[in-house]
Amino acid sequence: xxxxMLNARDINPFSNDDFRRDPFPFFDHALAQQPVVRxxxxxxxxxxxFRYEDVKAALKDxxxxxxxxxxxxxxxxxTPSKTEENFITLDPPRHTALRRIAQQGFLxxxxxxxxxxxxxxARESLDRALEAGEVDLVNDFAVPITVGIITNVLGLPIxxxxxxxxxxxxxxDAYMSTSFVTDIEPExxxxxxxxxxxxxxxxxxxxxxxxxxxREGDIVSALITAEVDGEKFTxxxxxxxxxxxxxxxxxxxxxxxxxxxxxxxxxPEQAQMIRDDLSLIPRSIEESVRIRPSFLALExxxxxxxxxxxxxxxxxxxxxxxxxxxxxxxxxxxNPEQYDISRRPNPxxxxxxxxxxxxxAPLARIETTAMAQEVMSRCKGFEILSExxxxxxxxxxxxxxxxxxxxxA
Amino acid sequence: MPTVTYFNxxxxxxxxxxxxxxxxxxxxxxxxxxxxxxxxxxxxxxxxCHVHVDPEWYDRVGAPNETEADLLEFADNVTETSRLGCQVxxxxxxxxxxxxIPYREI
Numbered sequence: 203x204x205x206x207m208l209n210a211r212d213i214n215p216f217s218n219d220d221f222r223r224d225p226f227p228f229f230d231h232a233l234a235q236q237p238v239v240r241x242x243x244x245x246x247x248x249x250x251x252f253r254y255e256d257v258k259a260a261l262k263d264x265x266x267x268x269x270x271x272x273x274x275x276x277x278x279x280x281t282p283s284k285t286e287e288n289f290i291t292l293d294p295p296r297h298t299a300l301r302r303i304a305q306q307g308f309l310x311x312x313x314x315x316x317x318x319x320x321x322x323x324a325r326e327s328l329d330r331a332l333e334a335g336e337v338d339l340v341n342d343f344a345v346p347i348t349v350g351i352i353t354n355v356l357g358l359p360i361x362x363x364x365x366x367x368x369x370x371x372x373x374x375d376a377y378m379s380t381s382f383v384t385d386i387e388p389e390x391x392x393x394x395x396x397x398x399x400x401x402x403x404x405x406x407x408x409x410x411x412x413x414x415x416x417r418e419g420d421i422v423s424a425l426i427t428a429e430v431d432g433e434k435f436t437x438x439x440x441x442x443x444x445x446x447x448x449x450x451x452x453x454x455x456x457x458x459x460x461x462x463x464x465x466x467x468x469x470p471e472q473a474q475m476i477r478d479d480l481s482l483i484p485r486s487i488e489e490s491v492r493i494r495p496s497f498l499a500l501e502x503x504x505x506x507x508x509x510x511x512x513x514x515x516x517x518x519x520x521x522x523x524x525x526x527x528x529x530x531x532x533x534x535x536x537n538p539e540q541y542d543i544s545r546r547p548n549p550x551x552x553x554x555x556x557x558x559x560x561x562x563a564p565l566a567r568i569e570t571t572a573m574a575q576e577v578m579s580r581c582k583g584f585e586i587l588s589e590x591x592x593x594x595x596x597x598x599x600x601x602x603x604x605x606x607x608x609x610x611a
Numbered sequence: 612m613p614t615v616t617y618f619n620x621x622x623x624x625x626x627x628x629x630x631x632x633x634x635x636x637x638x639x640x641x642x643x644x645x646x647x648x649x650x651x652x653x654x655x656x657x658x659x660c661h662v663h664v665d666p667e668w669y670d671r672v673g674a675p676n677e678t679e680a681d682l683l684e685f686a687d688n689v690t691e692t693s694r695l696g697c698q699v700x701x702x703x704x705x706x707x708x709x710x711x712i713p714y715r716e717i
Contacts, residue, residue, distance in 0.1 A: 300645060309637045310653040311630075422716075430643055549682045559650040559657060568652065 210236040215522070217501075222592050222599070225498060226539070228279050228529035231610070232592045239383035249504075249515050250522040254531035254551070256510065257523045260502060261555040264293050267502035267521055269558060279565060288442045290450070294557060303428040303435055304443060305415055307355075307421035315419075320572035323350040328576050331608045339606035343369060344459040344573075345452075351569055352451040356444055358408070370452045371602075372397040375423040377554060401445060401470030409441045414475075419572045421447065454609040457496035457600030458487075459573050466577075467584040469541040469605070476543065476578050483485060483574045486543050487567060491552030493541050498526040498599045500554060525551040613706040617662075619645040620714040628636055629701045635710060636660035636696035646712035653697040655679055658686040660696035664708035672708070686712035 221228065232239060232252040234443045241248040253256050260267040270293055272584055289300040305385045306312075307552045329344050332339045358366060373394060409422070417423055425440045427443045435443065466473040502521045509515065532539035551561040560566070577584075591599025612627040615638050619625065623645075626698030639647040639660070651657035657677050664672050669692040675683060679698050683689055691714075701708070 298648075301648075302640070305640055305649070305652075308652055309633075309640060311633055311637060373614055545677070553651070553656075555650075555657075557648065557650060559652075561652060563656075564652040 210239045211241065212483075215241070215608070216245050216248070222498070223589065225526065226530065226533060227262040229530060230408060232524075232528055233531055238511045239516070240513060245520075247519045248522065249513070249519050250499075250524060251510070252291065252527040252531075254534045255276060256527040257525060257528040257551060260521065260523050261500070261551065261558070263278050264297075264557055266505055267523075268505050268506065269297070288439070288446045289561075290446060290558065290582050291400060292391060297557060299430045299433060300435070300439065300443075301557070301561065304421075304425060308561050308564060311422075312566055316354060316565060317353055317568055317572065320347065320351055321567045321576070324569075324573040324576040325548035327349075327573075328580060328608065332580075332610050336605055336607050339460050339463055339586070339591075340456060341371060341598070343463070343606070343608075346457045347459060347569060347573060348452055349371050351455075351565070352448055355421050355451065355565065356447060357400050357412075357417060357422050362404075366448070369397050369401050370397070370448070370456075373401075373449060373453070386596055401448075402441075405445050407445060409437055412440075413437060424472065431442050431469035432507050448579045448584045451562050451565070453598055454496040454562070455562070455569055457494075457598055458491065458566055458570050460604070461494035461496065461609045462487065462490045462570060463540050463577070463584050463606065464586060464600075465494060467586045469585065472543055473542050473578070473583070476574075477582075479576065482543055483571055483578065484567070485546075485548070487570050487574060488548045488550065488552075489541055489543050489545060492529045492535070492548055493539075493553035495529060495600065496599060497597050499597055500558075502595075511568075511602040525554070534583050537600050577608065580611055583609040585609065612703050613703055613704070613708070615701060616707075616709045617644045618709075618711040621645070621664070626646075629651060631702055633701055634697050635668050635694075635708070636703060637661060638701060639712070640659070645662060645713070647696055649697060653693060653698075655682065655698055657713070658682045659694060661686045661714075661715065662694055662696045662699075662710040662712055663688075663690050664692040664694050664699075666692055668708050668710075669714040672711070687715050 211222065213228050229252060237256060238251045239250045241250065247562065251260055269291055289297050289304060292300065324347055327343050329420060331343050337343055345367065349370050353363055353366055410424055422444055425435055425443055476486045499522045502523060504515050504517055504519045504521055506517050529552060532538050555562040576592065585607040587605040587607060591603040593602040612630055614626055615629045615635060616620045616624060616626045617639055625642065625644050628639060630716055634653060636647055636649050640649055648659045672694060675694055675698065679695050682695060683693050686693065690717045
């Protein structure tokens with residue numbers, strides 16, 4: 203039930219309060235009554251879109267809704283340049299060229315080599331969870347799987363795993379450190395910045411070494427050697443892309459896995475249907491991404507003045523595309539608040555849409571499928587034991603720590 | 612190794628070797644052939660690897676499954692031999708396959 207609300211502008215979606223624990227009453231209200239909201243009182247030049255058709259159209263229309271510099275100037279000054287220029291923050295045609303190079307590393311036949319490692323990591327994670335009784339769903343269960351795989355994907359030395367995991371944990375406090383909530387404590391920002399610098403230095407050395415001592419078979423090698431129309435990535439672009447993959451491949455998939463368990467806990471009768479027929483797992487993952495996507499919103503920048511549903515959007519406004527709201531738009535998804543594995547088709551926007559659609563989605567599906575196979579065949583239930591601790595960004599959705607219990611079948 | 616001939620949206624011909632077991636989409640992406648962006652990475656979730664199978668090859672390639680047919684409903688320039696490249700696996704049986712990549716509004 204939408205809570206009575208006079209004006210969606212009075213809600214601050216960039217704040218670290220209860221908003222992110224349950225943003226859905228706000229979304230319901232916006233979907234029904236205020237499909238475009240200006241947030242001038244909370245953040246200058248920020249606009250939000252919520253409805254499925256609007257969000258999808260904006261994701262498709264990169265010439266109006268640009269991925270370039272979708273941030274305020276203040277945010278920019280604290281963002282190291284090394285993580286700035288990559289195929290997430292560029293528009294076509296440069297984006298097309300870089301993405302085509304990166305895509306060489308993400309073809310299904312290449313990714314299939316990560317199926318077995320995913321299964322092994324999932325098995326070990328669940329072994330530990332069952333033995334421990336009570337675990338941190340995020341840090342003890344999901345993170346070892348996702349960080350283990352991304353380390354594999356990037357060909358990083360196994361002995362570096364502890365520090366990579368430490369970075370992943372620290373950085374999950376703020377997605378790529380660009381989108382802090384407005385009321386985050388300065389120490390947390392400082393901590394994230396420090397970790398990021400450490401990581402930038404590490405990758406600089408690591409990539410330089412990979413140029414000197416070429417290897418084969420992992421994504422970094424693919425990034426170094428791939429060519430589009432005679433053009434290759436520069437070493438800086440390889441560095442930036444590798445870090446991007448570490449960050450993007452960590453937080454997003456970690457949320458995907460922990461959100462899946464949250465859904466199974468909240469909708470036990472649906473979980474039982476999956477347990478009874480494990481071939482439903484791929485669909486159960488799509489539905490999980492629909493109802494609890496790893497990101498609440500994606501950011502774009504308006505490249506011109508326009509008007510949408512009677513609201514003025516100005517050039518250079520930051521546009522928040524709330525995919526979590528669009529995924530519960532009742533005009534597309536009947537009973538949107540209900541987890542329902544029978545939805546077909548399930549055209550959710552949880553992995554984005556258009557030219558920036560998540561390049562790692564096939565890998566995320568491999569990892570999550572391995573995890574789901576394991577837990578759905580070995581557990582009869584899941585208990586969530588605490589409220590999630592929220593990270594310092596308004597973009598990611600899932601919480602950075604939460605106690606849970608896996609109940610053996 | 613099977614050969615697949617792609618005509619890009621501009622009508623240019625590219626005959627390339629595609630390893631057995633790779634998809635028509637992967638063959639295009641790994642050879643940097645224009646017109647197939649494969650936004651979703653081959654998950655049968657986006658229709659940006661839409662191809663027109665040459666009518667002479669269509670019977671051997673076969674019809675789309677239900678999920679793929681749903682997606683094709685929303686694609687541009689669909690014909691009776693439309694398929695999503697990510698769902699067509701190349702094999703020796705398809706050696707010589709010819710596909711045309713339709714023009715698509717980005």
